[in-house]
Amino acid sequence: MTDARSAPPPVISMRNVSKHFDDFQALKDVSLDVAQGERVVVCGPSGSGKSTLIRCINRLESHEAGEIIVDGMTLSDSKDSLEKIRGSVGMVFQQFNLFPHLTVLENLTLGPRRVLGLSEEDAKARAMTYLERVQIPDQAAKFPRHLSGGQQQRVAIARSLCMEPRILLFDEPTSALDPEMIAEVLEVMVELAQSGMTMIVVTHEMGFARRVADKMVFMDKGEIVETGTPDQFFTAPKSQRCATFLEQILNH
Amino acid sequence: MKRFLILAPLLMLLSGCSGNWGWYVVDPTTPNGATNLKFLMSGAYNTIIMSLTAILISITLGLLVALPGLSSKRGWRAFNRTYVEIVRAVPILVLILWVYYGLPQLSGITLNVFWAGVLALALSDSAFQAEIFRAGIQSIGKGQYEAAQSISLSYRDTMRYVILPQAIRRILPALGNQLVYMLKMSSLVSVIGMQELTRKANELVVSEYRPLEIYTILVLEYLVLILIVSAGVRWLERRMSAAEA
Numbered sequence: 406m407t408d409a410r411s412a413p414p415p416v417i418s419m420r421n422v423s424k425h426f427d428d429f430q431a432l433k434d435v436s437l438d439v440a441q442g443e444r445v446v447v448c449g450p451s452g453s454g455k456s457t458l459i460r461c462i463n464r465l466e467s468h469e470a471g472e473i474i475v476d477g478m479t480l481s482d483s484k485d486s487l488e489k490i491r492g493s494v495g496m497v498f499q500q501f502n503l504f505p506h507l508t509v510l511e512n513l514t515l516g517p518r519r520v521l522g523l524s525e526e527d528a529k530a531r532a533m534t535y536l537e538r539v540q541i542p543d544q545a546a547k548f549p550r551h552l553s554g555g556q557q558q559r560v561a562i563a564r565s566l567c568m569e570p571r572i573l574l575f576d577e578p579t580s581a582l583d584p585e586m587i588a589e590v591l592e593v594m595v596e597l598a599q600s601g602m603t604m605i606v607v608t609h610e611m612g613f614a615r616r617v618a619d620k621m622v623f624m625d626k627g628e629i630v631e632t633g634t635p636d637q638f639f640t641a642p643k644s645q646r647c648a649t650f651l652e653q654i655l656n657h
Numbered sequence: 658m659k660r661f662l663i664l665a666p667l668l669m670l671l672s673g674c675s676g677n678w679g680w681y682v683v684d685p686t687t688p689n690g691a692t693n694l695k696f697l698m699s700g701a702y703n704t705i706i707m708s709l710t711a712i713l714i715s716i717t718l719g720l721l722v723a724l725p726g727l728s729s730k731r732g733w734r735a736f737n738r739t740y741v742e743i744v745r746a747v748p749i750l751v752l753i754l755w756v757y758y759g760l761p762q763l764s765g766i767t768l769n770v771f772w773a774g775v776l777a778l779a780l781s782d783s784a785f786q787a788e789i790f791r792a793g794i795q796s797i798g799k800g801q802y803e804a805a806q807s808i809s810l811s812y813r814d815t816m817r818y819v820i821l822p823q824a825i826r827r828i829l830p831a832l833g834n835q836l837v838y839m840l841k842m843s844s845l846v847s848v849i850g851m852q853e854l855t856r857k858a859n860e861l862v863v864s865e866y867r868p869l870e871i872y873t874i875l876v877l878e879y880l881v882l883i884l885i886v887s888a889g890v891r892w893l894e895r896r897m898s899a900a901e902a
Contacts, residue, residue: 465803491809502804506822515818516808561804568808 414477416441416572416603417462422471424457431457432468433627439572439620444598445605446614446635449624450650455607458624459574462605463494476571492520495565499577501557503549509536509560510545513567521568528567535563539593555586559593566597573597575606609654615639623647682867683874693861697874700857705882707775707846707853708839714779715839716832719786724816726791737787744784750845753777757849774846782839789835793828794820826897833890837883844879854878 415438424432431454439445447455460466461473464480464487473480476493480486504512513532517523523531536542539559541552549557558578565573575594579587591613598604598617608614614621614635621638623631623646631638631647642648683697684690726737747755757773760766768776797820805815825832847856858875862868 463807465806488809491806494807496803496807498800498804498807500800502800504801504804504819504823506826507818516810519811519814519818520809564804564808 413441415439416443416476417605418472418474419458419461420472420474422461422468422473424454424461424466424468430627432461434471435627435629436471437622437629437632439603439605441571442601442603443619444603444617445620445622446618447605447607447622447624448609448611448614448650448654449630453624454627455624456576457627459496459576459605459607462572462574463491463496465496492568493571494574495568495570495572496574496576497558497561497565497578499580501549501554501561501581503557503561503564505549507548508545509541509547509549509552512549512560513564516564516568531567532563535566536560538566538596539563540589553586554582555589558582558586558590562590562593562597572603572605575604575608577607577609579608579610611639611651611655623650625650678870679867680870682861682865682870693865693871694874696861697854697857697871698878700852700854701878701882703771703851703853704840704843707771707778707851708836708843711775711778711782711843712836712839714775715782715786715835718779718783720790722783722787723790723794726787727794737791741784741787744780747781749777749781749842750848752781753845753849756780770846770849770851773849774843774851778839778842778846781842782835785835786832789828789831790824793824793831796827797823829890829894829897833886833893836886836890840882840886841879 417437417439419435419437422432422435423430433454435454435458437445437458447458449455457466461468461480462475467482468480475490478486478489480490503509504515507515510529510532513535514523514525514528517528517531518525533542533545536545539562541556541559541563544552544556544560549560552560562573562578578594579590582590587610591610594604594606594613595617604617606613606618618635621631621633621635622629623638623642623644625646631642631644633643638647639651642651681687681690683694685694722737722740725733726741728734753774756768756777757770760768760773801819801823802815805819810819843853844855847853847859850856854875858871862871865871
């Protein structure tokens with residue numbers, strides 16, 4: 406599973422990672438390398454372990470066996486390593502998970518002020534920069550529930566960016582959105598990808614995957630069944646399971 | 658209209674009844690009645706101060722007991738359960754007597770009537786506050802914690818800025834109930850000699866022999882206090898939801 410191209414050390418390295426939820430094995434002996442600036446798209450049927458995989462990377466889930474090294478740090482339960490990892494890894498959730506009692510601006514400034522120690526002014530300036538980047542600076546004073554789903558997800562992306570992470574994880578970022586709002590979120594993600602952000606995206610948006618992915622990962626039943634470039638992945642999948650999945654998802 | 662319905666039976670008691678009533682004891686137009694009325698109402702200050710002090714302490718204590726109840730560690734949860742079960746099982750009156758008469762012997766610290774009452778009321782209420790806070794905090798979705806973790810917020814900041822502000826909004830009606838409850842339970846502190854509403858009424862009954870009228874006034878005093886508290890809580894709820902609109 407070592408990536409032949411990766412001359413510099415990978416920014417994320419997972420080695421033989423396993424994880425159970427009670428009797429259910431969510432991850433089976435998973436290994437994956439992600440290089441700086443690489444865009445990885447993870448797909449697979451539901452329950453295949455995609456979300457668990459990326460949730461292990463910022464340790465929202467802890468793994469049992471194997472080793473995960475993020476940004477040179479081996480993940481463990483120590484408080485120090487948790488803080489450092491989460492400082493350099495941002496995450497965007499399917500359900501946005503904005504803080505409903507705070508305005509958009511407050512959602513964005515909370516982390517920079519409390520974690521990074523920015524002054525209120527600096528945090529606001531930074532927040533506005535990223536709100537402009539996701540093209541909704543005019544919504545800064547509103548509460549999340551007054552925004553559309555697409556706008557909420559863009560706020561969530563901006564909230565992650567405010568922490569200036571080195572890596573961004575996306576957990577089905579468009580799955581909870583109405584179809585007409587998917588495009589505006591994907592557009593922001595494409596722009597991010599083009600800016601050189603290291604991204605791991607769990608998604609069923611295969612059009613997006615074709616456009617930005619450097620590497621496709623197909624998972625099923627807790628295993629990485631197949632990895633490859635989008636070209637090879639979409640035109641000539643190596644495994645039957647992957648071919649069947651692609652057929653289902655592309656033909657519906 | 659609704660308020661009238663609540664007050665109607667009381668007004669009927671006060672006005673339409675037969676000669677068994679002796680309202681002269683609290684008739685504000687006579688010097689003696691006015692003095693008596695003033696005497697009865699002079700307990701309000703202590704009732705209010707004692708209840709407010711006790712509720713502030715019990716909220717703090719309740720929160721401090723609720724947090725370990727949410728821990729993933731068994732020992733912390735056991736502490737929470739033990740505290741809640743034991744404190745909840747002690748009748749308030751018994752706790753008041755125990756704190757006032759028993760605690761000095763145990764600890765050598767003698768509390769005056771006010772602080773003994775406040776401590777007993779606060780302790781007793783804290784078990785209920787702990788349960789309210791635990792339920793309120795548990796009602797906040799996992800996604801909020803994960804979002805807070807994903808921007809690296811500490812546990813303290815997560816609670817302070819993300820979870821508690823949302824939880825408190827949800828439990829505000831329950832907290833209002835507890836304050837109402839506290840105002841009523843504070844009447845029990847009269848048994849150790851606290852000069853609050855109930856104690857004043859008891860003392861006046863002893864000198865005037867007019868329990869029916871005097872205790873009716875006492876009922877009205879509590880009713881007014883509690884209607885004010887209810888209105889205050891409703892106002893606070895409206896203001897909090899308006900702040901989000």
